Amino acid sequence: MSGSIGILTSGGDCPGLNAVIRGAVIKGTRIYERDFVGIRDGWRGLVEDDCIPLKRKRVRGLSGVGGTILGTSRTNPYAGGGPDRVREVMARHGMDAIIAIGGEGTLTAARRLADEGINVVGVPKTIDNDLSATDYTFGFDTATSIATESIDRLRTTAEAHHRCMVVEVMGRHVGWIALHAGLASGAHAILIPEVPTSLDDVAHWVTEAKERGRAPVVVAAEGAVLEGEDSPVARHGLDAFGRPRLGGVADRLAPMLEEATGIETRSMTLGHLQRGGSPTAYDRVLATRFGTAAIDAVNAQKWGTMVALNGIDIVEVDLHRAVTELKTVPRSRYQEAAILFG
Numbered sequence: 001m002s003g004s005i006g007i008l009t010s011g012g013d014c015p016g017l018n019a020v021i022r023g024a025v026i027k028g029t030r031i032y033e034r035d036f037v038g039i040r041d042g043w044r045g046l047v048e049d050d051c052i053p054l055k056r057k058r059v060r061g062l063s064g065v066g067g068t069i070l071g072t073s074r075t076n077p078y079a080g081g082g083p084d085r086v087r088e089v090m091a092r093h094g095m096d097a098i099i100a101i102g103g104e105g106t107l108t109a110a111r112r113l114a115d116e117g118i119n120v121v122g123v124p125k126t127i128d129n130d131l132s133a134t135d136y137t138f139g140f141d142t143a144t145s146i147a148t149e150s151i152d153r154l155r156t157t158a159e160a161h162h163r164c165m166v167v168e169v170m171g172r173h174v175g176w177i178a179l180h181a182g183l184a185s186g187a188h189a190i191l192i193p194e195v196p197t198s199l200d201d202v203a204h205w206v207t208e209a210k211e212r213g214r215a216p217v218v219v220a221a222e223g224a225v226l227e228g229e230d231s232p233v234a235r236h237g238l239d240a241f242g243r244p245r246l247g248g249v250a251d252r253l254a255p256m257l258e259e260a261t262g263i264e265t266r267s268m269t270l271g272h273l274q275r276g277g278s279p280t281a282y283d284r285v286l287a288t289r290f291g292t293a294a295i296d297a298v299n300a301q302k303w304g305t306m307v308a309l310n311g312i313d314i315v316e317v318d319l320h321r322a323v324t325e326l327k328t329v330p331r332s333r334y335q336e337a338a339i340l341f342g
């Protein structure tokens with residue numbers, strides 16, 4: 001193959017995206033002598049023909065830079081012409097392959113396009129760590145580290161005031177960030193979507209911690225629900241794809257806990273801080289390895305596959321395997337953490 005390779009980043013941004021782009025462009029230029037086209041703002045750039053040349057010089061120094069130099073969006077390629085339009089724009093720029101860097105939504109679109117004969121290779125990204133078929137995604141370690149540091153800080157102010165603190169972290173419909181940041185910071189209760197918890201249990205853990213002289217810390221995933229509820233708090237309207245934007249569980253829970261325990265309680269939603277800024281060393285390494293492996297997959301014409309982490313190895317897996325179901329927190333992982341609550 002001799003055409004250029006298009007790269008796009010789509011869905012929520014994630015620390016490490018630039019490191020993937022850098023890894024792919026450097027190896028692709030140096031080893032395979034290929035040219036690259038940057039597709040701007042995810043699938044939007046393909047649908048609206050918004051592309052830029054992506055030379056090796058453009059990616060230098062990028063491994064530690066947050067965000068994405070290509071921009072991102074939640075545009076659905078099927079809402080703007082689908083495979084015919086994608087083929088047309090690819091042909092106009094001489095692209096014969098696309099590297100799509102995204103989460104389960106982006107990779108579902110990539111899988112559909114690959115099924116229709118478009119040359120696509122996927123790279124998994126998400127701070128939520130909810131993608132099947134890869135042990136970890138880059139961005140998760142950074143988000144967990146930021147959340148952990150924030151909870152540590154919130155604990156000292158809570159201690160000074162003898163308060164309880166409820167901290168909300170991202171994760172959409174899975175509880176990985178909450179579980180890991182909660183464990184790392186020694187939280188007294190962790191609420192995740194996979195395990196609905198009763199208000200009585202949370203109040204009990206909070207009271208127990210308080211009675212031992214601690215400032216109780218509750219970490220809640222944005223997708224967490226209390227026992228008996230069937231959908232998470234989503235008070236911010238819909239996203240660009242028409243799905244409810246999650247968030248608000250900590251603000252809702254804090255007064256309920258204050259009422260149930262009599263302990264003054266504050267809430268804090270960490271929000272997009274968890275996605276901003278420089279990736280950790282772990283995420284830079286994983287993202288760079290994904291980028292260089294993606295270009296190997298393109299060179300080997302492994303269309304419809306995604307690069308993935310399996311133990312310590314980077315492997316190629318079928319996109320179907322990656323997007324069929326969300327990787328949720330197993331109950332055993334929750335129970336392991338719950339021993340330490342209260």
Ligand SMILES: Nc1ncnc2c1ncn2[C@@H]1O[C@H](COP(=O)(O)OP(=O)(O)O)[C@@H](O)[C@H]1O
Nearest residue numbers: 011012074075076102103104105106108109241
């Ligand atoms: N089944 C689908 N078919 C086509 N496009 C999809 C599909 N699911 C999601 N997408 C598109 O991919 C975009 C990115 O997905 P999203 O879940 O927002 O981020 P991520 O890729 O990080 O999971 C969505 O906003 C939507 O436009």
Ligand SMILES: O=P(O)(O)OC[C@H]1O[C@](O)(COP(=O)(O)O)[C@@H](O)[C@@H]1O
Nearest residue numbers: 011012103126127128170171172239
């Ligand atoms: O940036 P937005 O549109 O507010 O979206 C917030 C969502 O994006 C995430 O940060 C990442 O989700 P995706 O990887 O699916 O894009 C979620 O944790 C969160 O629910």
Ligand SMILES: [Mg+2]
Nearest residue numbers: 011103104105
């Ligand atoms: Mg998603």
